[in-house]
Amino acid sequence: MSKIHDLNKELKRLNDALMQGEAKFHHIDLNSVQQLKPRVIERVSNTVYIGSMTQKRDARAKDQKAIDKFFAHLTYSNLLRLKAQSFGKRLIFGDKHIMARLRRRVFDINQNIESFFLTKEKIYKDNLEAQQLKTKLQDIQRIGYGGFLSSKPSKSQYEEKVKRTSYEISRLTISHSQSLVRDEEFLLSLCKISHMLHNEVRSIDSKISDIKKQLRELKKEETYNLKIAKAAAFDNEARKQAKGLKSKIEKQVNCPYCSNKIDGESHLDHIHPLSKGGLNIAENLVDCCAKCNLKKSDKGVFQFCKDQGYDYEQVCNRLLTMGKHI
Numbered sequence: 001m002s003k004i005h006d007l008n009k010e011l012k013r014l015n016d017a018l019m020q021g022e023a024k025f026h027h028i029d030l031n032s033v034q035q036l037k038p039r040v041i042e043r044v045s046n047t048v049y050i051g052s053m054t055q056k057r058d059a060r061a062k063d064q065k066a067i068d069k070f071f072a073h074l075t076y077s078n079l080l081r082l083k084a085q086s087f088g089k090r091l092i093f094g095d096k097h098i099m100a101r102l103r104r105r106v107f108d109i110n111q112n113i114e115s116f117f118l119t120k121e122k123i124y125k126d127n128l129e130a131q132q133l134k135t136k137l138q139d140i141q142r143i144g145y146g147g148f149l150s151s152k153p154s155k156s157q158y159e160e161k162v163k164r165t166s167y168e169i170s171r172l173t174i175s176h177s178q179s180l181v182r183d184e185e186f187l188l189s190l191c192k193i194s195h196m197l198h199n200e201v202r203s204i205d206s207k208i209s210d211i212k213k214q215l216r217e218l219k220k221e222e223t224y225n226l227k228i229a230k231a232a233a234f235d236n237e238a239r240k241q242a243k244g245l246k247s248k249i250e251k252q253v254n255c256p257y258c259s260n261k262i263d264g265e266s267h268l269d270h271i272h273p274l275s276k277g278g279l280n281i282a283e284n285l286v287d288c289c290a291k292c293n294l295k296k297s298d299k300g301v302f303q304f305c306k307d308q309g310y311d312y313e314q315v316c317n318r319l320l321t322m323g324k325h326i
Contacts, residue, residue: 004218011211014204021197022076025190030074033190037071039183040091047090047098063087080201082194092116092191113195118176118184130172137165248282255289256318257296257310267293271301271324283325301326 044067048059066086070078082088089097092113100107115122140161146152153161246268255262267290272278275298288296296304301319305312316326 004215004222007211007215007218011208011215014208014211017204018077018080018201021080021201024193024197025076025079028079028190030076032186033074033079034071036183036187036190037067039180039187040071040087041067043094043187044087044090047095063090079190080194080197081205082191083198084194084202088194092195110199113191114188117188117191118181119188120181120185123176123181126172130169133165133169133172137162137169140165245280245282245285249285249287250322252287252322255292256286256322257288257292257304257315258308259314259318260289262287262289264290266290269293269296271319271326273298273300276300283323286319286322286324 041064044063045060048056048063063086070085070087078085083092085091089109093107093109093116096116097107097109140158143152145155145158152158249268251266252262254260266287269286269288269292270278270280271284271286274280278284292304292308295308299307301315302312304310305315319326
């Protein structure tokens with residue numbers, strides 16, 4: 001009982017810790033979070049790009065189902081475990097996490113996540129970088145390319161530099177709608193809390209699961225012990241009553257089970273065992289030899305006869321003749 005009390009106390013402490021984590025989301029309107037569903041689907045879907053078309057469709061369908069379930073049962077508890085969702089890491093890190101895994105490279109899932117989201121600050125930095133690249137492109141074009149003996153890059157090297165730099169400029173200067181940036185920043189604010197508490201919550205969830213398992217085992221053991229205690233108490237009470245009936249039970253010269261002459265002190269046996277629902281009445285009690293009583297124990301007549309090789313019908317006829325219930 002003391003152990004159960006201690007486990008319940010620890011369980012309450014852990015649940016309180018989880019509630020404190022959930023409280024960090026309480027200032028957020030869940031209806032507003034629901035509006036992010038299309039953006040979540042878009043971000044996650046953009047990471048599914050490897051394999052055959054069938055594999056892509058299967059991956060997208062699996063993610064779509066998980067996202068639908070997440071938003072259908074949206075709670076602060078689910079938001080707290082956003083990173084732990086099946087699509088969580090793809091939602092936060094996008095293709096960077098996927099590519100690192102495919103290339104068998106270590107990816108730090110505890111790193112700062114702001115650079116993976118589109119924010120006003122990121123757009124500003126991208127624009128600055130794009131301006132620097134434009135200046136660089138102008139320098140590349142001004143220098144141009146040279147021949148075999150020239151210190152300038154070859155024509156192919158020049159074209160590759162121009163192409164790569166132009167691509168980077170176009171990537172950094174993509175126009176984004178205000179609503180898209182707003183959704184990304186809102187999503188980032190949610191992911192940051194989940195990201196920050198992810199390891200702690202995962203540890204707490206694991207501890208809670210272990211404690212609940214221990215409690216189930218202890219309660220199962222407690223219930224079993226209680227049943228045994230009740231059965232023992234009932235059995236003792238029934239046997240006390242049986243002793244009171246002993247004087248009313250006719251003494252037998254021959255044992256009704258083995259049919260041999262009873263030598264020494266006879267025993268009182270419950271024909272239908274108490275443990276199997278037998279009643280504590282004269283019709284269910286019979287005088288028999290000590291050997292048969294001990295061997296029969298809590299077995300029924302049929303099983304006992306089968307084990308000892310006795311003729312079941314003859315035993316039943318003897319008992320019926322004595323007025324016993326079979």
